[in-house]
Amino acid sequence: MNRLALSVSSAIARVTESALGPYQTAVIRIGFSATWLLFLLREFPHREELYGPDGPWNWDLAQQLIAVNHAFTALMWSDSGGWFEFVYVLAVLASFLLLLGWRTRTMSVLFMLGVLSLQNRSVFVGDGGDNVLHLMSVYLVFTRCGQVWSLDARRARWVRSEGAARARGERIADRVGVVLWAVLGFALVAVTAGGRFDGVDPTVPVIVWLVWLALAVWWVVGRRAKSAEPRILLDVVGNIVHNGALFVIMAEACLIYATAGWYKIQGSRWQDGTAVYYPLHLDYFSPWPGLADLLSSSGTLVMLVTYGTVVVQVAFPFTLFNRRVKNVLLAAMMTEHAVIAVVLGLPFFSLAMIAADSVFLPTSFLRRLGDWVARARARVVARRGRTPLPGPRAPENPEPTHANSPA
Structure with a gap:
């Protein structure tokens, strides 16, 4: 009985005290964002025929389908060519920044919106992989997929390096994060007040609003809390959400096969x-x-x-x-x-x-892969006669990279 109790308590501690699979979530972040980015770039010359308002699956047909399945797509907010180009370019940009791991929490939301907007606009474009990408883009929002192999992780290490650099880094990071959070919040309020979410499945609007509010709470607690308990509580909640999403991703892959x-x-x-x-x-x-x-x-x-x-x-x-x-x-x-x-x-x-x-994939293999990429990059930089920056190798226990930023 004591062994069972110890096993249960150990499992609970493992799920709540750390975000599991940092390398696995990083590699699926890179994999799915790269897949979508390459697809969008390859189809760039044909984007209007695939997803544009004047394509074979025209505006009226798309409206009739959306009225039945209530799927979310920002492309149905306007039938102008300029709006279509804006959404397409935004999807490309979000994919690229998520691939690099810049503001991964925010970019994962924009990545999801880009995937859903284009795929739900023309449901007959795809080869099976689009269904997987569709699901995984939603699950990625709930993961801490920028703990390693990301610009967020590099920024977090730089912030923690020295006292002076830490203070300077926090001011820069917070300024960018606050501006990004405010701009996207203004857009979210405008879209909601304009009734753009009316008649669609509420899942996507709820996810977007929850992430936006959660980032605000995270920033306020990190900056204003006088004790460590609120921050610890938020870390526990974030770890549970991350680990739950990671389990769902694994279960989804097993279910597919x-x-x-x-x-x-x-x-x-x-x-x-x-x-x-x-x-x-x-x-x-x-x-x-x-x-x-x-x-x-x-x-x-x-x-x-x-x-x-x-x-x-x-x-x-x-x-x-x-x-x-x-x-x-x-x-x-x-x-x-x-x-x-x-x-x-x-x-x-x-x-x-x-x-x-x-x-x-095993963590040991992914760590060796990361070290190999770092060494290869260092050799390439050395051949060009430049001093290489620190490699992407992460610490043994990566810390969350979203803790001090509202975006």
Whole structure:
């Protein structure tokens, strides 16, 4: 009984005292923001046909669909071309800044709004990876995804480095954060008062308002509280929200693979081992016909890949209890998605799935990866004859990077 009580208390302390998985949340932040950014940049010449008011899925059709599903999209606030261009550029900018980890809490909200606005405007644009990105953009808002490998983390280390630098850094950080918070708050009040949120699912407006108010409370407590208890309480709440969101992200990834695997089992082509053959010979999914012919020329290879895909997807959620088996299947799934990106011409679907898989990568591997990137960057800078800045390696127990900023 005592062991059980100790285990429970230890688990509670672990969930409340720290934001778990700092490297995992950082890598999925980088992965999903990079995926969306690359997609927006690639489709920039075709943006009006995909999401613009004069595209095939025109303004009237979009209005009829929004009236039924009540989905949020800022693109339905105006049918002008200028507003569309503003939203598209804002989505690009938010993705880039979230990738860099600048004001990650605020940028994660703008990133979510950009993803939802464009995807809900034209629901028929996508290849499956858009559904994953859609969900994960919402979950990222609740995570402390800037603890490591971010400009926020670098700024936090700089603020803590020396007394004089700390004071100077806090003034700069607070000025930027307060201005950003005030500008976005004014826009939020104007949008709400203008009835732009009327008739849509209240989930998105509630999330945006809660984050905006939470940042204000965090800043006031950090600046004005005379004791440490309010700050500790906010840290505990933030850790619980972060850890809960991280658990949901992991559960979502497992659910995606489990449902995909079990649905495949019910298909006759998956049962007879020929399912992989057919997409290789569809013109839409054959950017490299010669490579597709080479892979499908062996019936044994097609059968092994078909059955292997089902086995890996069905078994993966159960392998989380065994680290070694989980890592093997994780490598297999990431390799499979890389092959899909090349052979079937679905790079953004594959990037989204690899980003989702990254939440299960071991911390030791991610730390080594970060050290390798830091050394490679230092070598590149040294070759250019410049003194390298401190590398991105984070401390053993990263501290939250949003504590002293309202944005």
